[in-house]
Amino acid sequence: LFYTAVPFIEYASASTFARMTRFSKGPGMRNMGSFGSLDEMRHTQVQLWFGYENIKKNPQLDWAQKSCHTNNWAIVGARHTFDDLEHTRDVVSSSIMTNFSFETAFTNLQFIAFSADAAKQGDHSFANMLQSIQTDESRHAQIAFPLIKMMVENGKKKEAQKLVEISFWRAWRQFAVLNGLPMDYYTPLDKRERSFKEFMEEWILVQFERQMLDLGLDQPWYWDILKRDIESFHHTQAIGIWLWRPTVWWNSAANIGPKEREWLEEK
Numbered sequence: 001l002f003y004t005a006v007p008f009i010e011y012a013s014a015s016t017f018a019r020m021t022r023f024s025k026g027p028g029m030r031n032m033g034s035f036g037s038l039d040e041m042r043h044t045q046v047q048l049w050f051g052y053e054n055i056k057k058n059p060q061l062d063w064a065q066k067s068c069h070t071n072n073w074a075i076v077g078a079r080h081t082f083d084d085l086e087h088t089r090d091v092v093s094s095s096i097m098t099n100f101s102f103e104t105a106f107t108n109l110q111f112i113a114f115s116a117d118a119a120k121q122g123d124h125s126f127a128n129m130l131q132s133i134q135t136d137e138s139r140h141a142q143i144a145f146p147l148i149k150m151m152v153e154n155g156k157k158k159e160a161q162k163l164v165e166i167s168f169w170r171a172w173r174q175f176a177v178l179n180g181l182p183m184d185y186y187t188p189l190d191k192r193e194r195s196f197k198e199f200m201e202e203w204i205l206v207q208f209e210r211q212m213l214d215l216g217l218d219q220p221w222y223w224d225i226l227k228r229d230i231e232s233f234h235h236t237q238a239i240g241i242w243l244w245r246p247t248v249w250w251n252s253a254a255n256i257g258p259k260e261r262e263w264l265e266e267k
Contacts, residue, residue: 001186001250002114003051004063005075005178007044009082012068014040016086016094020143023091032143039136046129063249074177074241074248081170092147096160097167100144105168105208106175107137113199114179121191145215152216164212165220172204172226173233180234181241184264185255195267200230235264 017040020033051064067075085097111134119127151160180196205227209219220226238252245252256264 001178001182003047003054003061004067004249005078006110007047007051007064008068009078010040010043010047012082012086013098014044016040016098017140020091020095029095029143029147032139036136036140036143039140043133043136046133050126050129060249060251067249072247072249078174081174084170085167092151093163095144095147096163098144099140099142100148101164101167102171103137104141104144104211105204106171106179107134107141108203108207109175109179109199110134111137113193113203114182116193117183117187117191120193121187148215148217157216161217161220164217165222168220169222169226172229176234177237177241181238181252184234184267185238185260186253188255189260189263192263195264196234197230197267205230 014037017033017036021030021037024030024033048064051061055061068079085102086094089097111130115127115130115134118124118130148160148164151157176196179199183192183194183196183199209223212219241248241252242254
């Protein structure tokens with residue numbers, strides 16, 4: 001699921017950063033954009049190489065290179081989301097939507113929390129790869145902070161607020177699949193770090209909210225809806241993907257026995 005969903009987003013992000021390098025007015029942002037393009041190319045190459053190494057174990061890993069070139073229903077949503085965030089707007093909007101809403105909020109879940117689960121399961125190469133990528137992502141996230149601050153200080157808070165609200169919700173709906181299902185269903189019970197809901201509560205509802213408020217933004221209007229959504233949304237996705245598992249490119253695991261049900265009820 002990871003190797004076939006993430007590399008094409010990483011590769012597409014290289015051109016997003018390249019547009020920042022070309023069109024940003026601030027030299028600091030242009031420099032950060034240059035480094036960002038290099039980072040995203042590295043991420044793409046590392047992930048495709050890891051996936052390629054595993055093709056001999058599972059030919060489905062071939063999807064790492066072809067997923068975004070298909071109209072598979074699961075990839076259409078991801079492609080539509082990241083075209084919106086990264087490729088169809090001006091560089092300031094793309095930076096706020098990508099560097100702040102996406103990379104500040106959700107790549108922590110992807111590359112740190114997911115890494116913890118992988119390490120606990122003994123997949124140390126995957127865990128180390130994720131942590132290596134996150135060191136770059138944390139730098140990318142810094143690009144949007146001064147942008148939002150400048151917009152708020154110059155009477156453009158409403159515009160910044162809208163960009164964050166659109167992009168955060170779209171990223172949430174995508175990452176619920178990419179993180180929620182592996183954390184709550186695909187990882188063996190005794191290897192799970194915490195539930196997806198617990199990660200969301202600590203890293204999103206607490207940390208990301210604090211970052212928004214510190215920058216002078218407000219809670220998104222749907223914050224109460226989000227609090228309810230983390231209770232159930234990714235579980236409905238798990239059911240839907242399980243029922244339609246022949247139409248997706250990864251081996252969806254039900255992994256729901258009596259003990260798993262108890263764990264889910266408790267969490």
